[in-house]
Amino acid sequence: MEDGIPFFYPFSDFGLNITGLLFFLLDLVLDIWAVVTFYQEEAYVNMGVLIFLLVGSSVLLQAFSWLWYNYGSKEEKEGLGKYVYLEKYLYNRRLLGVLHVCQLGVFLRFASMMEISLRNMASRDGQKEGIAVFLTHDLSLLRLIETFSESAPQLTLMLAIIAHREDVEWVTGLKTLGSFAAIAFSVVMYHRAMRSFSEDKAQMTWMPSLVYFLWNFLLIAPRLAAVALAASTLPVGMIAVHFLLLWITFVLWAWRQKTDFMDTPTGERLYRGTVALIWYFCWFNVSHYDSRGRSIIYHFIIAVDSAILLGLWWWDCFQASVFGMPGWAVFICAGSSYIVGIIVKILYYKLCHPKKSATIDKSDTEESEDILPPQAACLGGEIDEVDFCPSKATGMDEVDVGPLKAPSPPPPPKPLTGAQKRMRKLADNFYS
Template sequence: MGFTKRRCITTVFGIVIYVTDVGTDLWVAVQYFEDGRVAWCTLTLLFVLCGLACAQIFSYAWFCDDGGVADSADRAVRADTADSADAVERADKADSADQLSRRSAVVLHLLQLGIFIRYYRLLRKAVRTVWVCSPSVRDDTELHRDLFAKATDLSMLRLFETFLESTPQLILQLYIILGHDHRSVIQYVCITGSFFNIAWSTVDYRRCFRRSLPDVSEMPWGLPTVVYLSYKLLTVSGRVLALSLLVVLHTYYVFALAFVWLLGVIWTYREETDFCTSKHLEKLYRAVVGVILIFTFFNIKGQNSKLQMLVYYVACATQNLLIPVMFFCLEPGAAKSDFFWPVAGVIFTSTILGLLLLCLFYKFLHRKTEAPVADEVDGLRNEGKKDLEAKRRMQAFLQH
C-alpha cells in the first residue's frame, strides 16, 4: 500500500495535534505566571523549549545530511504541478534541488519552523502524487517510498519532541495537581493534549518507520494498531503516574529519575549506536534515547530484543508497583488523601493491563521482519547522498 489520501489527512491531523499540544502548554505557563507561580511557569516553558529545540537541532542536521541546505540562496526550484510522468520527474528533481541557504535554514530552525517546513514539503508532494497525477504515476513505488521517508523523518522528530516535552510535562502537571492541590481546566486540557500527543506520535512513528523499510512488514490498521496503541498508552500512563507519585512524595526523588536516565544513556553507549553523522550529535541522540527509556522501551539496534524488553518491563513494572507501596509507608496521611487510592488503582491496573496487551500483541499480532534489520545499509544501488543518508538513518533509528 502506497501513500494514500488517508495518510495525507492523518498528516494534517498530526499538525493539529502538535500545535494544540504546544499551545496548551504555553497557555498553562501563562496562567502560572499570572498567578505568581514563577517556578511552575519556568519549568513548563523549559520542557516546551527543550522538546522544540531538540527537534529543530536534528531537523537542521538532517537537512544538511540530505543535501537540503546549500551554501547560497539561489538553489530554490519551483516544482510544477501537472498530470504527467515527465512533470512528476521534473518535480522530483525540483524537490532534490529545493534547497535552503545555510543562513535561511539556521534562521528558520531558530524560529522553530523546521518541522513546519517538513510538513509543507511532505504535503505538497503527497497531494500532487495522490490527487493530481495520473494513475500510472501514483503507482510509482519509488515515489511512495520517498514520501514515506519524508513522513518517517517527521515521525522521528515528533517522537523526540513528545518524550522530551509531553511526558515530563505530564509529570509536572500531575505533581502540581496531586502535590499542591492546584487545579484548573487548562491543566486538564494540557494533560489530555499531552496524552493525545504521546499516543499519536508513538503509533504514527511505528507505522511510518515500518512502512519506510522494504524488508519490514507494515503494521495493519484495525486490531493490531488498537492493541499496540493501548499497550503503549497503558504502560506509559502507569509509568508517568508512578513517577509523579514518587515526586509528590518528595521533590528530591527527581534524582531517581536522573539515575534511570543515566542507566538508559549508559546502555546506548554500550550498544554503540550509530545514528548520527556527527559525534557530538550522536551524544545528544543518546541522551534523548535515555529520556525515552525512562517511559517506554525501544530497540535501539534493530536486533532481537526479547531479553532486553523482558528485563526492561519487569524492572519498570516492579518500580511502578512498589512506588505506591512506598508512598503509603512513608507518607502518614496517604490513606486519608483524596487521590492516593484512585491513583494507586490506576497505576496497578494500567501496568498489568499494559503488560498483558504487550504479550498479546507480540504473540499474535506482531508482523516480524522478513530479513534482519542492520544498523548500516549494505549493498545499496548507486544512490545519491540524500537517499543513502535517509535510509541509513531510518535503519539505525529506534526500532520496536
C-alpha cells in the same frame, strides 16, 4: 513500481499526519496558555520548569532536524529537490539554518510532507510515494522525540499539580487531555511509519495500530502516574537526582549496545542521551540483537522503580488519596495497568507485529537484510549497487580477458548515510 519492498502511503496516513499537525499547533497554544496561567497564579517554580521543558525540547528537535538535513548525500538532496520544491528553494537560498535557529524546522518538515503528499495524490507515482514515506518517517521520529522530551514530562508536571492541589482546574485538565492526545498520536504515527516497510499491505490495517497504542498507553500511564505522585510530595531536588541517576544508567546502557544511528560521534552521543530520556518513560528498541531479553530487563527496571516511587509517595502521605481513591487502590490500579499492558504487548508481538521475513526476500544476502527500501535508496533517480536497487543489485560489468569473459568483482560497498541509514536502522530494530 520497482520490485522489492514496496512503499505504501495510503490516504489515511496523510490524514493522520494532518491530524498530528493540528494537535502540534493545539499543544503549542496550550503551552503558552499554561505559562501565562502559572504566571498569573505566581507559581513561578512550575512556570520555570514548564519553560525549561518547552525550550529544551524545541532545541533538541531543531538539533536533530538540522543534523539530518546535513547528513543527506548530494544525490539524496538532489532527488528531494526534484519533487519537493519548498526544500529546493530553501536549500538554494541557504535558509534552512535560519529556520532552525528560529525553531521552525519541524514546521518545514510538515510543509514538505504536505506538498509531496498532495502532489502524489494528484498523480500517484512510485518515486513520490517513496519520498512521502521518507519524509513521514523522519517527521514521526521527531514527533516521538518531542513526545518524551516535552509532552510526557509536561503531563507529569500537570498530574503532580493536580495531585498536590486535589483540584482539577479546567485549563489544567484541558492541557492534560491535549498531552495525552499528543502522546497517543506520536506513538501511532511512529508505528504506522515503520509498517510502511512491510511488503504485506494487509498488515497496514488499523487494528494492529490500535493494539500497539493500547499496550503503550497501559504501560506509559502508570509510569507517568508514579513519577507525578512522587513529585507531588517529594522535594524537587530528590526527583531531579532520581531522574539523573536513572538517565545516566540508561545512557550507559545505550552506549553498551553500540548504537550507530547518527553519522557523527557528536550526533551519536546526542542520540544516546535522547534514547535514555525516552527510556525513562517508555521502551524504544535501538538494536536488533536480543531485543526480547533487553525488553524484559527494561520493563523489570521500570516496574521496580515505579513501585518504589509509589511507595515513597504513600509513605510520605499515608492518608493521601487521588480523586478520592485511597493509596492502596492506586497501587492496585497502577500494577494492574502495567500487567495488562505487558500481556497486550506479548499478544501484539505474537499476533500483529510484522515479521522481518515479510519485508525481505529470503534469497537476499546478509548485507541486504537490513531492510533498505529501494525507493528510498534511489531518491536521486540514480541507481547504485550499494543501494540494493533491484535493477542493478545483481548486475556486474564484464572484462575482456581474451577468449573468455569473466565478471569483474563488485566495488566495495560504501557506508550509508543520511535518510538511507536512518530508515535501515530503525526498520531493522522495529522488525526484530
